[in-house]
Amino acid sequence: MRNPQLTRNGELQHLLTIDGLPREILTAILEAATPFTVVAEREVKKLPLLRGKSVFNLFFENSTRTRTTFEIAAKRLSADVINLNINTSSTSKGETLLDTVDNLCAMQADMFVVRHASSGAPFLIAQHLAAMGLEHIHVINAGDGRHAHPTQGLLDMYTIRHYKQRFDNLVVAIVGDLLHSRVARSQIHALTTLGVPEVRVIGPKTLLPADISQLGVRVFHDMRAGLKDVDVVMMLRLQNERMKGALLPSPQEFFKSYGLTAEKLHCARPDAIVMHPGPMNRGVEIDSAVADGPHAVILPQVTFGIAVRMAVMSMLAGA
Amino acid sequence: MPLPDAETLCAALAERLRPDLPSGAALVGIHTGGVWVAERLHAALGLGTPLGRIDVSFYRDDFSRNGLHPQIKSSEIPFEVEDRPIIIVDDVLYTGRTIRAAMNELFDYGRASRIDLAVLIDRGGRELPICPRWAGETLFIAPEKNLQLERDEAGKLNLRLIDA
Numbered sequence: 001m002r003n004p005q006l007t008r009n010g011e012l013q014h015l016l017t018i019d020g021l022p023r024e025i026l027t028a029i030l031e032a033a034t035p036f037t038v039v040a041e042r043e044v045k046k047l048p049l050l051r052g053k054s055v056f057n058l059f060f061e062n063s064t065r066t067r068t069t070f071e072i073a074a075k076r077l078s079a080d081v082i083n084l085n086i087n088t089s090s091t092s093k094g095e096t097l098l099d100t101v102d103n104l105c106a107m108q109a110d111m112f113v114v115r116h117a118s119s120g121a122p123f124l125i126a127q128h129l130a131a132m133g134l135e136h137i138h139v140i141n142a143g144d145g146r147h148a149h150p151t152q153g154l155l156d157m158y159t160i161r162h163y164k165q166r167f168d169n170l171v172v173a174i175v176g177d178l179l180h181s182r183v184a185r186s187q188i189h190a191l192t193t194l195g196v197p198e199v200r201v202i203g204p205k206t207l208l209p210a211d212i213s214q215l216g217v218r219v220f221h222d223m224r225a226g227l228k229d230v231d232v233v234m235m236l237r238l239q240n241e242r243m244k245g246a247l248l249p250s251p252q253e254f255f256k257s258y259g260l261t262a263e264k265l266h267c268a269r270p271d272a273i274v275m276h277p278g279p280m281n282r283g284v285e286i287d288s289a290v291a292d293g294p295h296a297v298i299l300p301q302v303t304f305g306i307a308v309r310m311a312v313m314s315m316l317a318g319a
Numbered sequence: 320m321p322l323p324d325a326e327t328l329c330a331a332l333a334e335r336l337r338p339d340l341p342s343g344a345a346l347v348g349i350h351t352g353g354v355w356v357a358e359r360l361h362a363a364l365g366l367g368t369p370l371g372r373i374d375v376s377f378y379r380d381d382f383s384r385n386g387l388h389p390q391i392k393s394s395e396i397p398f399e400v401e402d403r404p405i406i407i408v409d410d411v412l413y414t415g416r417t418i419r420a421a422m423n424e425l426f427d428y429g430r431a432s433r434i435d436l437a438v439l440i441d442r443g444g445r446e447l448p449i450c451p452r453w454a455g456e457t458l459f460i461a462p463e464k465n466l467q468l469e470r471d472e473a474g475k476l477n478l479r480l481i482d483a
Contacts, residue, residue: 011386028389031390032387032389032391034393035374035376035377035391035392035393035394037393038393038394038395039377042427042428043400043427043428043429044426044427044428046427047377047378048377048378048423049377049382049387311387314387315386315387317383318382318383318385318386318387319386
């Protein structure tokens with residue numbers, strides 16, 4: 001079966017997940033992103049690539065930061081951006097997801113940026129568009145359930161490449177609540193596709209999916225052992241709102257074992273970088289001294305995120 | 320058809336610019352061939368203002384038809400554009416669409432006091448009202464052919480005619 005994200009010519013049609021995307025496409029996105037970073041330094045921070053296009057931000061789940069960076073990216077490409085917070089809108093009146101999409105297609109949508117609590121919702125929309133013969137409309141997954149958050153994964157790869165130049169000599173550790181994390185899944189797929197030789201995951205048994213080692217990662221439950229000589233530390237947010245039952249004794253206990261402190265970071269390489277997808281729980285998964293310290297590249301991640309999303313939107317619009 | 324020698328042509332183009340050069344002028348080469356020519360002119364004219372380089376891919380009018388160019392370079396304009404005379408430099412002037420895109424991009428950096436155009440070869444075939452102030456040479460090239468500037472391993476520039 002053809003990858004539903006790619007056109008017949010192998011170009012990116014939708015961005016739904018990093019899983020299954022060829023390395024050439026990931027590299028092309030990372031390379032395309034660099035010239036977009038320059039735009040932010042200019043007097044006029046706008047490019048005409050999406051002039052006349054309508055981008056609909058369909059957020060069925062709240063997210064201020066992700067929605068804002070997609071909105072800025074689309075606006076810097078001169079698109080018209082329409083933000084819909086659907087949990088406060090039509091679905092509460094009983095309209096189905098695909099009815100909402102049909103209505104927006106009737107309003108000449110060119111691109112949907114979709115955030116949904118259910119895994120697979122952006123796939124469903126892409127399939128529906130194909131069935132309706134609306135292949136000119138593109139879908140970007142901005143986070144679906146526990147499944148994927150591909151633009152976050154890509155901006156993380158862009159950040160790593162910016163600081164480390166290459167992937168094929170790195171040891172990367174992903175730390176924290178992997179069980180509930182769509183970000184972690186996208187990161188693991190991206191890191192392995194780009195040829196990182198050693199990807200580690202660090203966390204308590206209760207917060208690591210049972211089958212995680214099948215993704216080609218080394219599993220650690222002891223943080224100091226897991227951080228030994230790593231080049232990149234990717235922290236995850238402790239997803240309090242997704243916790244059901246007693247997966248954790250308390251945030252304080254979690255911090256003691258898995259919170260990134262300067263002392264634990266000392267196990268990593270001296271030039272290690274520390275990343276976090278935000279929003280951070282200071283004092284839970286990361287200590288303020290590290291979050292604001294010299295190893296942290298958390299704010300550059302946000303800035304690069306705009307350029308990476310501009311690159312993705314431009315590639316889709318030109319496909 | 321024998322093509323002129325690109326290096327000789329660069330030197331001749333520099334001599335044409337020299338008497339007319341506005342004070343404070345900056346050169347902006349268009350990636351990739353235009354940058355090579357601009358580097359030659361910049362050295363020959365001994366300009367104090369650093370060289371600018373732009374990739375006009377983001378401003379091309381065929382984006383919706385051809386999509387995003389796979390290898391876009393970052394534009395670098397290391398000087399204030401506002402109130403400065405700018406000379407756009409390209410290797411081969413054909414339809415004029417690249418120059419239109421370059422001017423649009425420059426306006427997003429500021430309002431230049433004037434913009435001029437210097438090209439190594441004007442091959443005719445314009446589709447927009449654009450005319451170079453200086454051209455190394457004017458040649459008629461049939462539309463089935465592409466005239467390209469290339470740089471060999473030693474760094475020497477050569478013109479080459481290939482099938483479009």
